[in-house]
Amino acid sequence: MNSQYRKSLEGSNLDYFDTRAAVNDIQPGAYEKLPYTSRILAEQLVRRCEPEALTDSLKQIIERKRDLDFPWYPARVVCHDILGQTALVDLAGLRDAIAEQGGDPSQVNPVVPTQLIVDHSLAVEHAGFDPDAFEKNRAIENRRNEDRFHFIEWTKTAFKNVDVIPAGNGIMHQINLEKMSPVIQARDGVAYPDTCVGTDSHTPHVDALGVIAIGVGGLEAETVMLGRPSMMRLPDIVGVRLTGKRQPGITATDIVLAITEFLRQERVVSSYLEFFGEGARDLSIGDRATISNMTPEYGATAAMFYIDEQTIDYLKLTGREPEQVALVEQYAKETGLWADSLEDAEYERVLEFDLSSVVRNMAGPSNPHRRLPTSDLAARGIAGKWEEKEGEMPDGAVIIAAITSCTNTSNPRNVVAAGLVAKKANELGLIRKPWVKTSFAPGSKVAKLYLEESGLLPELEKLGFGIVAYACTTCNGMSGALDPKIQQEIIDRDLYATAVLSGNRNFDGRIHPYAKQAFLASPPLVVAYALAGTVRFDIEQDALGTDAKGNAITLKDLWPSDDEIDEIVNQHVKPEQFNQVYIPMFDLGAIEEAESPLYDWREMSTYIRRPPYWEGALAGERALKGMRPLAVLGDNITTDHLSPSNAILASSAAGEYLAKMGLPEEDFNSYATHRGDHLTAQRATFANPKLLNEMCRDENGEVIQGSLARVEPEGQQMRMWEAIETYMNREQPLIIVAGADYGQGSSRDWAAKGVRLAGVQAIVAEGFERIHRTNLVGMGVLPLEFKAGDTRETYGIDGTETFDVIGDIKPRADLTLIINRKNGERVEVPVTCRLDTAEEVTVYAAGGVLQRFAKDFLNQQ
DSSP states (O other), X not given: OOGGGEEEOTTSSOEEEOHHHHHHHHSTTOGGGSOHHHHHHXXXXXXXSOHHHHHHHHHHHHTTOOSSXXXXXXXXXXXXXXXHHHHHHHHHHHHHHHHHTTOOGGGOOOSSOEEEEOOSOOOOOSOTTSTTHHHHHHHHHHHHTXXXXXXXXXXXXXXXXXXXXXXXXXXXXXXXXXXXXXXXXXXXXXXXXXXXXXXXXXXXXXXXXXXXXXXXXHHHHHHHHTTOOEEEOOOOXXXXXXXXXXXXXXXXXXXXXXXXXXXXXXXXXXOEXXXXXXXXXXXXXXXXXXXXXXXXXXXXXXXXXXXXXXXXXXXXHTTOOHHHHHXXXXXXXXXXXXXXXXXXXXXXEEEEEEGGGOOOEEEOSSOTTSEEEXXXXXXXXXXXXXXXXXXXXXXXXXXXXXXXXXXXHTOHHHHHXXXXXXXXXXXXXXXXXXXXXXXXXXXXXXXXXXXXXHTOHXXXXXXXXXXXXXXXXXXXXXXXXXXXXXXXXXXXXXXXXXXXXXXSOOOTTTSOTTOSEEEEOOHHHHHHHHHHOBTTSOTTTSOOEEOTTSOEEOHHHHOOOHHHHHXXXXXXXXXXXXXXXXXXXXXXXXXXXXXXXXXXXXXXXXSXXXXXXXXXXXXSOXXXXXXEEEEEOOSOOBHHHHSOXXXXXXXXXXXXXXXXXXXXXGGOOBTGGGTTOHHHXXXXXXXXXXXXXEEEXXXXXXXXXXXXXXETTTTEEEEHHHHHHHHXXXXXXXXXXXXXXXXXXXXXXXXXXXXXXXXXXXXXXXXXXXXXXXXXXXXXXXXXXXXXXXXXXXTTOOSOOEEEEESOOOTTOXXXXXXXXXTSOEEEEEEEEOOOSHHHHHHHHHTSHHHHHHHHHXXXX
């Protein structure tokens, strides 16, 4: 410990580590030039780093070097029940493996405080126009997930340092923002910045409070849980100066969709962003959180805002203790984390975005960075002529309209705006179109309290937007079943059906199997589309109906003024509401210790099964020789392509397996909920019906869409799972060849686990999304990157080849990919090893995160 820098924090009984002094001792005046992120990373080095390593580590930050790894010790791990449960299943399996080797399984525990919130498992089977929807959906959730919830309950008694917030309480990111993050930690007599990793790519939601919180895969979270540092190099820290003020009637959703498009174009992939300037100062924490939540949609790792008066006001609003609020302000001002202390911060790159340029926006179809101004709907070919026939759904029918996701429901202005649109629509006699499945799933129970108090909840309920859950629901693809008649009409007419939601992702096939495309929109726009009933409707121009005098009603007649919104927020959103919700939620009481440190696995469960990480392909040698392609893929392959999360269809490989296991079709649940059972989850690998595997073509040479593969050397096309089974039986090593931005989307372990269990040893792509690359490493899959300008097309790769990899595997080393063509030709391709740190090389060499930990643990016994 670097005790010379430990000092008393004025106005408290706590100490802190004077990072300014430590940095300026190395280079006078350097601290004042450091960005916010660098100051926090430097602080934890001063507090945690061995004295002999401190100077070299701090120099990496001061001199903006990126040639050495340094450790990062997040203060917390937050998990949702899918990846969090999967991580704990892994740890339970690890305990079994340790016990079999003679070790003490009870010693395998998270070292870092771990908070698991059950929020990903509820499907909207009953829509918001059913007054009992909430209770019915929760009952179905409990029935379907009994195995999972049994395991989760066991974990909180069996593992130390694990707290569980059960189902029905809210979304992890919103709870993290509104309650869990203290902003400044106080432990063992020392104050220091709160930091966390979360098993979801939208963990940066809480970056809005000035907390470094990043999304990681469950495998990386396991590493942090077990007390190991997350090894990193100084990230690319980009300043984003916000100027101007939003125009009247513009929501935070409109702003974030414009910023998402802008930042994608500016190529900020993997960067840490810091928003500052006059425009940033005027944004509420709710507005900032909407921007930070969408971090993965513009490809960044973090989206930070400085601590300032807005932060303090928000902590007071959400019921934080006065002593904690005072600590945040005192610590931030003392250590240079207060906004005014960062005026001299220097960035290697500064981008500028004018908030006054933002218009009303949607995003879609298919991608969250594909901004769609509502004024351009007709010009973009979205809105157009359409005909509504009695008893038939129109072209472009909106079959799902969902106010959902912490992205927007953690911002009271957005929710209140939706309530005011509903109120005006009801006053004018407008009604929801009958084919639209409507739902409202706020990420916090607080939303219900302020909507009830303001009288807006009944207005939403009248239009079909009753509260169906406090969970992720539609945003996570858990939109539930459609009315069978509506579903059959879509099938019979091959209807272009769509979804409109206030979420953060709209990839094809994610929201619902029968919604061919999806659009992101603000909560008030979601209400408007439920009235319109089709995306062919020009939401700015067309008439939603007529009033009592026969006058046309358009969107502008429903849209509330900023003053109306602010009046209700200021009057009805109160600290006592947050206390009413969160004080009992976090009063966990005494927890009895489990009878055994080992879980009693249920043999017939399709939800929880002992993981196979010391068996089969995972126990074999990865020779990186004679690999056959499982798939040849294009750009922008998402984790939804690799391992979808939505409902399991009976015709799918997973559906057929569940039927054989005796599950009725109505209880198949989603792919996501079965990820604790590898036998079910394996069958989700590349199961997305929108997959385009370039190895599978029709007689005209066109790529066939679907979950398909071609088995070589026979050249036989078949369903992906049958191909995987064939190769597994042959013990055939596999490779995947792909384009740019491979692995976009959710931080989904099974996008890496599924391919590794299939026998994939390496993936060569033009580029990788950050979280997915680390998940591949954590599973012992070698990520390889084509050199700039090279692609699969450069070498005419068609899937008939076999591949070898040669070279010394070191961080970012140059390796050679050998292409062995069917005609005997041998081509050497230079590639970059995307094991980026020495720690990653060690994890890969061990076969993965768990294997590495097991070896180290047993060596220490």
